[in-house]
Amino acid sequence: xxxEKNGVLIKPQPISSLSFIFLLIxxxxxxxxxxxxxxxxxxxxxxVVFSPPDNYLIDCGSSQQTKLSDGxxxxxxxxxxxxxxxxxxxxxxxxxxxxxxxxSIPSSSLPLYQTARxxxxxxxxxxxxxxxxKHWLRLYFYPLPHPTYNLTxxxxxxxxxxxxxxxxxxxxxxxxxxxxxxxxxxxxDRFSLIFKPAKNSFAFINGIEVVSAPDSLNIVADGSxxxxxxxxxxxxSSSDHDHAFQVNYxxxxxxxxxxxxxxxxxxxxxxxxxxxxxxxxxxxxxxxPTTIKYPEQNxxxxxxxxxxxxxSVQEMEDSETMESNFNLTWKMNVENGFDYLIRLHFCDxxxxxxxxxxxxxYINSFxxxxxxxxxALTGSLSTAYYxxxxxxxxSIVNQTIMVQVGDSNIHSGIGQAILNGxxxxxxxxxxxxxxxxxxxxxxxxxxxxxxxxxxIGLSLAVTAMLLLGIVCVRWKRKPHxxxxxxxxxxxxxxxxxxxxxxxxxxxxxDPLIATSISSASLKKFVEAAEKCLAEHGxxxxxxxxxxxxxxxxxxxxxxxxxxxxxxDKTANIIDVQKLKEVDHDVDDxxxxxxxxxxxxxxxx
Numbered sequence: 001x002x003x004e005k006n007g008v009l010i011k012p013q014p015i016s017s018l019s020f021i022f023l024l025i026x027x028x029x030x031x032x033x034x035x036x037x038x039x040x041x042x043x044x045x046x047x048v049v050f051s052p053p054d055n056y057l058i059d060c061g062s063s064q065q066t067k068l069s070d071g072x073x074x075x076x077x078x079x080x081x082x083x084x085x086x087x088x089x090x091x092x093x094x095x096x097x098x099x100x101x102x103x104s105i106p107s108s109s110l111p112l113y114q115t116a117r118x119x120x121x122x123x124x125x126x127x128x129x130x131x132x133x134k135h136w137l138r139l140y141f142y143p144l145p146h147p148t149y150n151l152t153x154x155x156x157x158x159x160x161x162x163x164x165x166x167x168x169x170x171x172x173x174x175x176x177x178x179x180x181x182x183x184x185x186x187x188x189d190r191f192s193l194i195f196k197p198a199k200n201s202f203a204f205i206n207g208i209e210v211v212s213a214p215d216s217l218n219i220v221a222d223g224s225x226x227x228x229x230x231x232x233x234x235x236x237s238s239s240d241h242d243h244a245f246q247v248n249y250x251x252x253x254x255x256x257x258x259x260x261x262x263x264x265x266x267x268x269x270x271x272x273x274x275x276x277x278x279x280x281x282x283x284x285x286x287x288x289p290t291t292i293k294y295p296e297q298n299x300x301x302x303x304x305x306x307x308x309x310x311x312s313v314q315e316m317e318d319s320e321t322m323e324s325n326f327n328l329t330w331k332m333n334v335e336n337g338f339d340y341l342i343r344l345h346f347c348d349x350x351x352x353x354x355x356x357x358x359x360x361x362y363i364n365s366f367x368x369x370x371x372x373x374x375x376a377l378t379g380s381l382s383t384a385y386y387x388x389x390x391x392x393x394x395s396i397v398n399q400t401i402m403v404q405v406g407d408s409n410i411h412s413g414i415g416q417a418i419l420n421g422x423x424x425x426x427x428x429x430x431x432x433x434x435x436x437x438x439x440x441x442x443x444x445x446x447x448x449x450x451x452x453x454x455x456i457g458l459s460l461a462v463t464a465m466l467l468l469g470i471v472c473v474r475w476k477r478k479p480h481x482x483x484x485x486x487x488x489x490x491x492x493x494x495x496x497x498x499x500x501x502x503x504x505x506x507x508x509x510d511p512l513i514a515t516s517i518s519s520a521s522l523k524k525f526v527e528a529a530e531k532c533l534a535e536h537g538x539x540x541x542x543x544x545x546x547x548x549x550x551x552x553x554x555x556x557x558x559x560x561x562x563x564x565x566x567x568d569k570t571a572n573i574i575d576v577q578k579l580k581e582v583d584h585d586v587d588d589x590x591x592x593x594x595x596x597x598x599x600x601x602x603x604x
Contacts, residue, residue: 048264048301048302048303049264050214050264050265050303052211052212052213053130053131053212054127054128054129054130054131054135054186054210054211054212055211055212056080056083056127056208056209056210056211057072057073057074057075057208057209057211058074058075058077058080058083058125058207058208058209059074059075059076059077059111059112059115059206059207060077060115060116060117060205060206060207060208061077061091061092061093061115061116061117061118061206062074062076062077062093062115063076063077063078064076065079066111066112068108068109068111068112068260069107069108069261070108070259070260070261070266071261072260072266074112074207077091077117083125083126083127084117084123084124084125085123085124085125085126086119086121086123086124087121088119088120088121088123090117090118090119090120090149091115091116091117091118092115092116092117092118092144092145092146092149092151092204093114093115093116093144094114094115094144094145095114096114097110097113097114097142097144098174098175100175101113101142101175101176101177104176104177105142105177106259106268108259108260108261109140109179109207109260112140112206112207113140113142113144113177113206113207114144115144115206116142116144116151116204116205116206117204117205117206118146118149118151118202118203118204119156119195119197119202119203119204120197120202121197122194122195122196122197123194123195123203124192124193124194124195125192125193125194125208126190126191126192126193127190127191127192127193127210128189128190129186129188129189129190129191130189131212132186132187132188132189133185133186133212133213133215134183134184134185134186134212134213134215134217134219135183135184135185135186135191135210135211135212135213136181136182136183136209136210136211136212136213136265136266137160137165137181137182137183137184137193137208137209137210138179138180138181138182138207138208138209138211139158139165139179139180139181139182139205139207139208139209140177140178140179140205140206140207140208141171141177141178141179141180141204141205141206142171142176142177142178142206143171143174143204144206149202149204151171151174151204152170152171152172152173152174153170153201154170154171154197154201154202154203154204155168155169155170155197155198155201156168156169156170156195156196156197156198156201156202156203156204157169157194157195157196157197157198157203158193158194158195158196158203159193159194159196160184160191160192160193160194160244161188161190161191161192162184162185162187162242162244162432163184163244163428163432163433163434164431164432164433164434164435164436165180165182165244165246165434165435166180166434166435167433167435167436168198168436169435180246181246181247182244182245182246182247182434183213183219183244183245183246183247183425184244184245185242185244191210193208193210209266211265211266213265214265214303216299216301216303216304217265217303217304218299218304219245219341219343219425221236221238221243221339221341221388221390221427222235222236222237222238223235223236223237224236224341224388224389224390225368225387225388225389225390226389226390226392227342227363227364227366227368227389227390227391227392227395228366228392228394228395228555228556229366230555236390243427243428244427244428244432244434245341245425245426245427245428246425246426246434247423247424247425248332248334248340248424248425248426249270249275249332249422249423249424250267250268250269250270250421250422250423250424251269251270251271251272251275251330251421251422251423252269252270252271252272252308252309252312252421253272253309253312253313253314253330253345253419253420253421253422254272254282254284254285254286254312254313254314254315254419254420255271255284255286255308255309255311255312256271257269257270257271258306258308258309262306262308263306264302264303264306265303269305269306269308269309269421272314272330272422275330275331275332276314276328276329276330277329277330277331277402278326278327278328278329280317281316281317281326281328282314282315282316282317282328283314283315283316283317283318284312284313284314285312285313285314285315285349285350286311286312286313286349287311287349287382288311289306289307289308289310289311290307291311291349291382292307292310292311292347292349292382292383292384293380293382293383293384294383294384295378295379295380295383295384298377298378298385299386300383300384300385300386304345304384304386305345305384305386305421307384309345309420309421310345310347310349310382310384310420310421311347311349312420313347313349313350313418313419313420314328314418314419315328315350315416315417315418316328316406316407316415316416316417326406327362327404327405327406327417328404328405328406328417328419329402329403329404330402330403330404330419330422331400331401331402332400332401332402332403332424333399333400334396334399334400334401334424334426335399335426336393336396336399337393337429337436338393338426338427338428338429338434339390339391339392339393339427339429340390340391340396340401340424340425340426340427341388341389341390341391341423341424341425341427342363342388342389342390342391342401342403342422342423342424342425343386343387343388343389343421343422343423343425344361344386344387344388344389344403344419344421344422345384345385345386345419345420345421345422345423346372346374346384346385346386346387346418346419346420347374347382347383347384347385347420348374348375348378348381348382348383348418349381349382350414350416350418351375351381351414354375354376354380354381355373355375355376356375356413356414357373357374357375357413357414357416357418358371358372358373358407358408358410358413359371359372359405359406359407359408359413359416359417359418360372360405360406360407360408360417361387361403361404361405362402362403362404362405362406363389363391363401363402363403363404364391364395364396364397364401364402365402365404365520365556366395368387368389369387370408371408371409371410372408386421390427394552394555395552395555397524397552401424403419403422405417405418405419493529493533495508496508496526496529497530497533500526500530505522505523505526506519506522509522517557518556518557520556521553521554521556521557522553524549524552524553524556525549525550525553527549528541528546528549528550528553531549532546
């Protein structure tokens, strides 16, 4: 065999052994290089395709299909009539929406709010589920004008087969829209969405989505770290019941709003700017989304969050222009009475070398992650990483969830802290509800509440005995009811509040236990006491609120003790005699300088 060139037969040349070996090595190297490049590009790409087995999109009240600018098509009432079980056919529509409302509604979903379906009695949508598992449930509400029904007066309940989504729901403001997003479990081949009007009222809905969620999204509360962690060393566990989730916030930290068009799962990621409590201390940094990698070993993938989330970040402002002792802080309003699943997204796009960025993460002032080194966890820079936490209802104060990142105490790093993305999801309670607490919930929690009452009652009894001893000593030394004396010299409570108003409440704490008392716990305790001392009864908290605040103060103290236990265990022992001695040394005028000096002497 051979080749022919210009009519001349060319005899093939034999390949030497050395050349053959070199050829094999080169071919093998080229194959692995090509494979590595392919894997790298696939792991860094966010243009992953997901085809949901179930994909129901309904434009309620519409006579024709509605195609949104993000490419999705919502079917009309006629196309989906087989899904709805109702004895009536009442629809509302409008050619346009008020300028105030339309300015706040995302442009991509605006057409969905221009039609609505109205129910005067209980009605049900039933969806055939081809693959069980978690599903997105998205509901659109806007009170359109109707000649018979004023939709701003509608009051109704929305539920599934297993969960209550909305209880006594209404949209009172005719200039506002309401968008609700849930992640619920579909355990059978049928999934029901039920609208039940309140007595003498009606219900309405503008748009519905029921869409399969990928398993790789991995939204599961069980096993997540708990805030506060006291009693949850092995993570959160809810083996007795499933959870449904309501998405409250989904933030693209450091970047612009991401519309459903740019998210494979049609999610919206809003800018973090409205929730950034200290914008002057932050700096936006972004890189090309194509540089983001998704390692398989930590569960990250483009469906968890698109590369647009990980390619932008908020970092601490230049230390030369800002004080170094501060945390980047985001605050979000939430509803009391529920636990929340928090998902934090990280990607180190600011470091020039590995193992050079260390920072701490705090949730509601509790340490969530200490000395976080992303490159050590992911094995490289510009690599996606996320962490889940369950925030217990007992740790939520003033209906606020606060997430902070700050520099750690490891000084070998670059002295920075970052956050790329943030998700907050309300978890259904033991009554399988995402909106309010029913009577069953109150009774089911009765035993645990009784235990808390007993524990706190015992603590208060001990405290009362100690205070009684101090008061008795003062009573012998103070004139009774002398109107010439200031109130703080007659009342122990007024005396304490005087120190609180001066910002020195910690100075009335006995020196023997001062070093072991958490400042956060003391602050919460004093806040509760101050509310109880309000002049008018209507301004004072209920017994339930007092109980809740005392329980939270106790948890703050226990969490502080676990994080930084006192070296001298005897500091936790209260010496009543020493309290009397300290009290005796304070003169009749409660001179502040004297009590400060006394505390300083006791600490020597």
